[in-house]
Every structure is written in C-alpha cells, then in structure tokens.
Amino acid sequence: MLMVAPALLHASLWIGLPVLAAVVLAFTKYDVLTAPQFVGLDNFRDMLDDAVFRKSIVNTVVYTFFTVPFGMLLGLLLAMALHTGLKARGIFRTAVFLPQVTATVAIALVWLWIYNPGNGLLNALLSFLGIDGPAWLSSTTWAMPSVILVGIWQGIGMKMLIYLAALQSLPRELYEAASVDGASKVRQFFSITLPLLKPATFFVLITSMISAFQSFDQIYILTDGGPANSTTMMTYEIYKSAFREFRVGYACAQSLVLFVLLMGFTLVNRRIMGGTRGHS
Amino acid sequence: MSPGRIALYITLSVISLLMVVPFVWMVITSLKSPVEIASQDAGLLPGSWQFSNYVDAFRAAPFATYARNSFIIAISHTVLNVLVASMAGYALARIRFRGSEVIFYLFIAALMIPTYTKVLPEFLIVRFMPLAGGNDILGQGGSGWLDTWWALIIPGAVTPFAVFLFRQFYLDLPVELEEAARLDGLGEFRIYARIMTPQVKPALTTVALLTFESSWNNFLWPLLVTRTDSLRVIQVGLSVFKTENGTQWHFLMAGTTLATLPMVLLFLIGQRYFVQGFATAGLK
Numbered sequence: 001m002l003m004v005a006p007a008l009l010h011a012s013l014w015i016g017l018p019v020l021a022a023v024v025l026a027f028t029k030y031d032v033l034t035a036p037q038f039v040g041l042d043n044f045r046d047m048l049d050d051a052v053f054r055k056s057i058v059n060t061v062v063y064t065f066f067t068v069p070f071g072m073l074l075g076l077l078l079a080m081a082l083h084t085g086l087k088a089r090g091i092f093r094t095a096v097f098l099p100q101v102t103a104t105v106a107i108a109l110v111w112l113w114i115y116n117p118g119n120g121l122l123n124a125l126l127s128f129l130g131i132d133g134p135a136w137l138s139s140t141t142w143a144m145p146s147v148i149l150v151g152i153w154q155g156i157g158m159k160m161l162i163y164l165a166a167l168q169s170l171p172r173e174l175y176e177a178a179s180v181d182g183a184s185k186v187r188q189f190f191s192i193t194l195p196l197l198k199p200a201t202f203f204v205l206i207t208s209m210i211s212a213f214q215s216f217d218q219i220y221i222l223t224d225g226g227p228a229n230s231t232t233m234m235t236y237e238i239y240k241s242a243f244r245e246f247r248v249g250y251a252c253a254q255s256l257v258l259f260v261l262l263m264g265f266t267l268v269n270r271r272i273m274g275g276t277r278g279h280s
Numbered sequence: 281m282s283p284g285r286i287a288l289y290i291t292l293s294v295i296s297l298l299m300v301v302p303f304v305w306m307v308i309t310s311l312k313s314p315v316e317i318a319s320q321d322a323g324l325l326p327g328s329w330q331f332s333n334y335v336d337a338f339r340a341a342p343f344a345t346y347a348r349n350s351f352i353i354a355i356s357h358t359v360l361n362v363l364v365a366s367m368a369g370y371a372l373a374r375i376r377f378r379g380s381e382v383i384f385y386l387f388i389a390a391l392m393i394p395t396y397t398k399v400l401p402e403f404l405i406v407r408f409m410p411l412a413g414g415n416d417i418l419g420q421g422g423s424g425w426l427d428t429w430w431a432l433i434i435p436g437a438v439t440p441f442a443v444f445l446f447r448q449f450y451l452d453l454p455v456e457l458e459e460a461a462r463l464d465g466l467g468e469f470r471i472y473a474r475i476m477t478p479q480v481k482p483a484l485t486t487v488a489l490l491t492f493e494s495s496w497n498n499f500l501w502p503l504l505v506t507r508t509d510s511l512r513v514i515q516v517g518l519s520v521f522k523t524e525n526g527t528q529w530h531f532l533m534a535g536t537t538l539a540t541l542p543m544v545l546l547f548l549i550g551q552r553y554f555v556q557g558f559a560t561a562g563l564k
Contacts, residue, residue, distance in 0.1 A: 001377045003472065007368035008383060010438040015390045018401035025401065032407070078295065081288055088289075094551065095296035098303065101547045103497035105515045106536045109522070110302045113309065113529060119318060121305055153299070214394055217499045221519075235396050242400050243504065255397045262394055 026253040031246045043253035053254065055229050056237045057261075062144065063233065064212040067151035072204055074152070075159025076197075082160070083167045093164075100157035108221035111150050112137070115222075137223050140230045147231050150218055155211070159204050166200035167193075202273045206266055213262050234258045303540070310334070310533035317529045330530065334538070337521075337531040342509055343538065346517035350539075353432050353502075353513060354495040360437040361491045362484055368438075369446025369483075370472045374458060384447070390440040395500075403504055406431045431505040432513070436495065442487045449483035450476060485553040489546065496543055514539045 026043060028036035047053055078096060082089045099107060114121045115136040123133035136146045170193065178188050216235045219225055225232030225240075234254065242251035281289075309317060310333055312326040337343060371377075372384050406425040409415060414422025425431040453476060461475045477484070502513040518539060521532040 001371070001375075003367040003371040003375070003469070004380075004383060006364045007438050007443055008386075010364065011387065011390055011440060013405070014402060014435045015393060015398060015440070016386075017405065018398040019393055021401035021404065022397050032404070078292075081292055084288070086285075086289070086292070088292075092292045092296050094548070095299045098299060098544065098547070101493055101543050102303075102540050103499065103515050103543070105497075105499045105518060106306075106540045107302070109518060109532060109536050110306045112522075113533070114302060114305065121301075156299075210392075210394065214396055216396075220499075221522075238396055238400075239500075242403075248400060248404070251400055255394070255400065259394055259397045263392075266392075 022252045022255060025249050026256050028249040029247075030249040032248055033246075036249060039249070043250045044257075046250060047253060047257065052229050052232065053234075053237050056225075056232045056234050057257075059144065059230070059232055060213060060215075060234045063148055063151065063215065064209055066148045067155060067212050068205065068208045071152045071155045071208060072159055072201070075156050075204070076163050078156065078160045079163035079167055082164055093160075096160055097157035099154045100161075102154075104154065104217035105221055107154055108150065108218040111146075111218075112222055115146055138227050140227050143223055143227060143231045147218060147222060150222070151212065151215065155208060159208065162200055162204050163197065166197055170196050198273060202269065205269055205273075209265060209269075210262060213258065213265075303544075306533050306540070307537055309529060310537045312530060314528070314530050333530045333534045337534040337538075340528070340531055341517060341520045341535070342512075343514070343517065343535060345510060346512055346514040347538070349432075349511060350496055350514040352429075354492045356433045357437055357495040358488050358491045360433075361439060361442050362488050364438045365442035365487065366446045366477060366480075366484070367472065368443045369448075370450050370476060372443070373447045373450035374453075374476070375468065387440045387443050391444060399500065399504070402435055406435065406505055426505055427507050427511055429511070432502060432511065436498070436501060439491070442491065445487060446480070446483055449480040453479050482553065485550065489550045489553055492546065493543060 025036060027038060027040060029039045029042070030036035078092075082093055086092070117123055117133065117135035117138075120136075122136065126133040134142050136142045174192050174196075175188060178192060183191065214235050215233055216239065219231060219233055219236045220239075223231045225236050235258070238251045238254045238258070241247045241254060308325065311329050311331065312333075313328065313330050316327055368387075372380055372387075407423070408419030409424040409430075410417050410419045412422070412430070413424045413426065413428065415424050416422075425434075457475055457479070458471060461471045466474070497515060498513070499515045503516050506512055506516070514535075518532065518535050521528045521535060
C-alpha cells in the first residue's frame, strides 16, 4: 500500500483534483483574478450561441474523420507490406515511424515552410509540373486539407506499428489450413486477418481519435485556427477562451463538451466493434 | 525477385521517402543563407553551405539554455516516472491489499481523461499553490509555482500509463521467485527492488524512453507555466524565430534540427524497445 501511495497521491492531486475542479468551474464565471461566481448553465447556453465554437466542433470532427480512417488504412497496408518479411523492413519501419517520435512543433514548423506559397517545397514541385500552387495555409479552401495531410503523415507510424505487432501474433496454422482449403489470399485477409485484428483495430481507433480530438500544437504553429476560423479546433478554442480571454469557467465547460463527445464516440465505437477490449 | 516484390519495394521506398523528405528539407534549409531561402529559383541544395547558421542561431536566442532546461525536465520526468510508477505497478500486480482493485481502476479511468479537461485546473493549482512564489496559505497574492522548476517538473512527473504498463509486466513474473525471496526473509520493498525489478528491464527501458520522448516534445504545458527566457524549453523556444515581422527560416530550421536530433538519435538507439513498448502498450 505504501508503494502505491506516491503514485496515488500524485494522480489525486494532478488528475483527480483537476477533473473535479473542471466540472465545478464549468458552472461558474471565473477570470482567475476574482473569485468564481456560480452561474448555473450559462456557459453551456453561451456555447450554443458561439458560432466559432460550433465551427471548431465541426472542424474537429472533420479533421478526425479524415485523419483517423485514412491513417488507419495506410497504417494497416504498410504493416501488411512490412509483415511479408522484406530484407530492408527495418529501414522502412524507421522511416515511417520517424515523424511519430518528433515533436509536433518541429514537424509543424517544417510543414509551415513546405506549404510556404512563395518559396516552399510543395509549390516548387508543383511549378515544376507547370501548376500554380495556392497559398495553402491562408486559403479557406486549402488550409484544412493541408492540416489534415500533416495529421495523417505524422500518425501513420504508430498505427502501422500496432498493426505490425498484432499481425506478428496471429496464429500461422489458420492460414495454412485456409490455404489447404483453397482460400485465396484476398479471401484469407477478409475471413481471417481482419476479424483477428479487431482488438488492435479498436485500440488504434480509440487512441487515434483521442489524439485527433486533442490536436493543438500543429494548429498553434500552422494556422492559429485561421483563415476565418477554417481550421480552429475545440482544444484551440479552449486555449483561447482560457488564456487569451480569461474566461476560465467557459473554457472548462468547453472542455467538458470535448470530454463528453470523446466518451460518446468511444462508447459508440465499442458498441459497433462488439466490445473487444481484451485486457486482464 | 518476383514482379510483385519489386513493386512492393518501389512503393515502400516512395512512401519512406515521403516520410523522410521534410526532415531532409529541414536540414538542407538550415544550411542555406537567408537570401537563398527567399529566392524563388535557387537550387535544392545550398549554393554555399552555411554551417555558421547553427552558431548564429545560438547567438540569436539562448538555445543552450532551452536545451539544458528541456534536458533537466526530461531526465527528471524519466527518473521519477520509472521510480514511482514501477513501485505502484509492482504493488498493484503482486501485493493483495484492500482497495487494490479500486485503485487499479482509478488509474485506468485516469488514462482516459483528455489532457484538455485537466490542463486548466492544473494551471490554476500551479498558479494558486499555497505558500509558494509569494502566495499565502490560501494561495493568494503571489504567482505560485508559475515560472518555477516545480511547475515544469512535478505535475507531469508520474503517468497512469506507466503505472499500467509496469503492472502488466510485473504480472507476468513467476510466483516462485517471490516465494523464494519471502522464505529468505526479505521485506516487500527489497523483493521489489532486488528480485522483481531486475526481471522487468524491458519495461524499465520502455517507460524511460517513452517518458523522455514525450517530456522532450511537450509544448503546451511549458508554454503555459513559463514566462521568462531562463526557464523556456526548446520546443517553446523555437517560436522566437517565428515573429509577426517575418520568420528567420535559416535560424528556425537550425533550431528545429537541433531540437529534433536528440529524439531521432534516441529512437535509433532504442528502436527495439520503443517498438516493443508501443506494441505492448497497445495489445496487452
């Protein structure tokens, strides 16, 4: 018991207490300088009228909707390619995983440069093909796709790795039996591999969604939520409410909405996937 | 080689290239002169290699201080997390005591709480830390732990994820080991420190690497709790080159390369453990 005490104490102070405080503060008006004032559901009512926050919810969902499934598909395909026992798989694995260990800030700064309309890499390549590239991050049309591309690019490594680990633990006998029965590779994939990968898929889905829902660094560096709020996300709005407008109570209410949405999505996913979260 | 294999190799090479190009681009840009960076029709490689960018970047911003700060924080987090989380993981896995189940589920629940639900109140706790930074016993009056090492190190020191990972590893150890040690009359803490922990070296390495990585790469928290240059960390420090009046790309890329390098090296050295750790974390 004594050995759990330090960790438990730490978690109570830095996780338990903050969560409780967030719930309480969500029902107050609070600017840090003066004492919090109970305002009931005012913050939540304000949120309904807050067009920018509504926009940020839509953006967050759009961002998640594109980065997560596409990233998962690419991660799975890459994992399957690397599972075939290629000689150079260590190099490929390292290359794909590299963005995962790099700070999002560093990555965003490099992409900021790649997307630079005047002298960035992307438009240089496009002009090579005779195409006039847009000002990616300052165009309301292209800013979101640009941010999504970076998100997919950075997230593939982790997804690939988990799939790779899962693939390596699948029983070989099943495939041998299926081959004897004359099942094609495609058939084997859909009737054996995919069902057996269900726990891994669920895990990748949940963790990717949680991190996609909480994207902050790349928005802060790449776009500041602009142009015209076209890339603002829920976390960025929470940050703005709290640290630029000093509406801490409102920000807490916003983060509760984020939390509830995340939990909602997780439960729905779990229902759809049949609740296959295997752990002891 | 079959045509299929060749196609696979080519596809993987192209994808790997796409993953690595931004990094290569970053290093190349860090070696160009500002004039060359701004020009539209300069070649891909620098005309003259400006290694002096690195030296000048160090002069333009206190990078050595940023890097030192990041390093101190990352090392502290790594040591504290490995120590405290392994003890907790051990106790939860091997010792039966009242409430151990409940405590384990509390840690699982803590895993699922989004950072953003906690970050504001965490900031407030730091800000109103009683009797610190000129605060009175009620946390009023001063600035609390803001702009102190405490704020940078303590809140993120122990992660429920590490507790969870350690527990899984300790669970797999054989009971005989523990019983033999008990017969020898060793106390519980000695059994943990001398007998069991040496058996979970992969867990120790995994947690150490993951902790160091996320601590080194952390951005938002240090951004929120520091104001002065002397406590800025490297990820936050990078933004000094991105200003309203334009960006000093050559310095920014030199700085970014420096901030990225330790993690890439650490990853290359500890790759096996990183891979194993991420995989174990995901599938157990």
